Structure formats: C-alpha cells, structure tokens
Amino acid sequence: MLSILLNIIRIDVVLELVSFAICVFISLSFLRAYLRLGSSTLALLSAGFGLMGGAMLVRALTIGAAFFGLFGRELGRSLTPYLFQVELLYSVVRVTAYLFFVLAYVLHPAFRREAQAAVVPPAVLLIYNPAFELMSVVVLAYVVAASTYNWVRSGSKGSVSVAAGFWALLLSHLLFALTPLNILLYFAGHAAQLLSLLLILWGALEAMRG
C-alpha cells in the first residue's frame, strides 16, 4: 500500500516540477516585458504565474521531502497534519494567483463589456481541499470567459492557445475536485494542468513572434 502511495507521490512531484518550470518561464517573460515598459498589466500576469510556480515548487519540495526523506521513520504519525498545512497553503496561493489574473482582466481588458460581472470570491470554507478546487474553478471561470471573449472578438495571434490553455486549467481543477471518485482523475488533472501551461506558453511565444 505504501509503495503504491510513494509511486503516486513520485509522479505527482515530477509533474508539479515540470509545471513549475513552465510557470517560471512564462512569469519571467512577463517580468522582462514589465521591466522594459513598466505596464501594470504585465506585472499582474507575471505575479500571477510567479505565484502559481512558487506554490508548485513549495508543494513539490515539501511533499517530496516528507515522503522520501525527512519524515522517513515517523511517516504515519507526522505526515497528516504536515501535508494538510502544505495543501492549504498551496491552495490559498493558487487562488491568489488566479485573483491576480482576474484583476488584470478587470483593470485592463482589451474590450470593455457593456456590464462587467462582479467578482466576489467566496471567503468561507477554506479548510477542505476539494472546496479550494471548486473555488479555483469559480475564480478561474472569469478568466476563461474573458480570454475566450478575446479570442472570439479579436482573433489576435496566440489568443486561441491562451484561451484553450485557461480552459484546460479550469478542467484540471474540476478533475482535481472530483479526485475522491477515482484516483485516476487526479493524474488526469495533472495532465490537464501541464497541457494548459504548454498552451499558454505556446500562445505567448506565438504572439511575441508576431
């Protein structure tokens, strides 16, 4: 049983580290653009992807350390509260990163809609991880709607990849939320997350190539 768990965690940590690397690349691209131009839009996107990447790195390192090193002998006793805290921190930072994206779309949309939808992130029930996933879905829904609207309205270079990327990110959170039904959904969620970051990266590179 423990060996199965360790294998799952191993794959989890590797996928999280790959996603972290992609997030860092996207964040640094926006940071470089921000440092050149000083635009707050670029700063918000850089901060959003940076927070996402940071959360992924912290989670991968702490979960990896917990399972494979530091807590080797007292695995059973010490793991549960420790992992709970890491997951809680991870989820809070991820939702915060999505709020940065929402802020960018609220403050600097390419197209202003007739009526802006109000964004009221739920501030309660922050103690159970599936709820965090569902909260991410709620917050991310605004980002998905805005990026899809942009693709339909402007069709600018890279916009289709970016919109598809945010849809895949939304899907990944839905899959994570449904993990209690089947552990395979957890890996499907990771695959969707990885795909989402690759799509966003592709969109960004395509747009900058002109």
Added chain:
Amino acid sequence: MRKAYRSRVRIYYDILNAVLSQGHAKITVIMRDANLPYDRLQKYLEELAEKGLLARHPDDPSLFYVTEKGLRFVEEFQRFARLARAFGLEI
C-alpha cells in the same frame, strides 16, 4: 460612452508613433495624432526627452524626432502589446 483609459506607457507609444509616422513632427501634429491637449503633451514630451526616447531637431527645435532608443521602445511595445492582446489585455 466611457473614454478608454490609456496607460502612461501607451501614451508614450502614441506620441512616438505620431512622430515616427511623419519622420519629424511639430507639436501641433503630435497633439492631433496622439490625441492630447497641449499642456499634457508638453509634460510627456519632457519625460520622453529625459528618457532619451525623443529629441528636438538640431536645425529646427520646433521639430521632434524619435531616437534610436525610442525606436527600440516602439518595437518592444508592439511586441509586448501583441503578447498582452493574446491574453485579451491592453498595456
């Protein structure tokens, strides 16, 4: 109908673009093309000159031209504006 907000960096770009489209431009042309009133434009022209993005013509100080650094700024702005537009955002 609410007027679209223009960031400072966007106004810089509009001014430089207005000058670039003419090669050299007088302040009245920049006012018209960048859609700025005289007093605000004066402030931005000073800022652009301090940053080395724009300069007065040595033979005719009423004419402005875009410097090499200004050209690079315009190119980078266009590149990063495309990036932001892919996300449905303005810079």
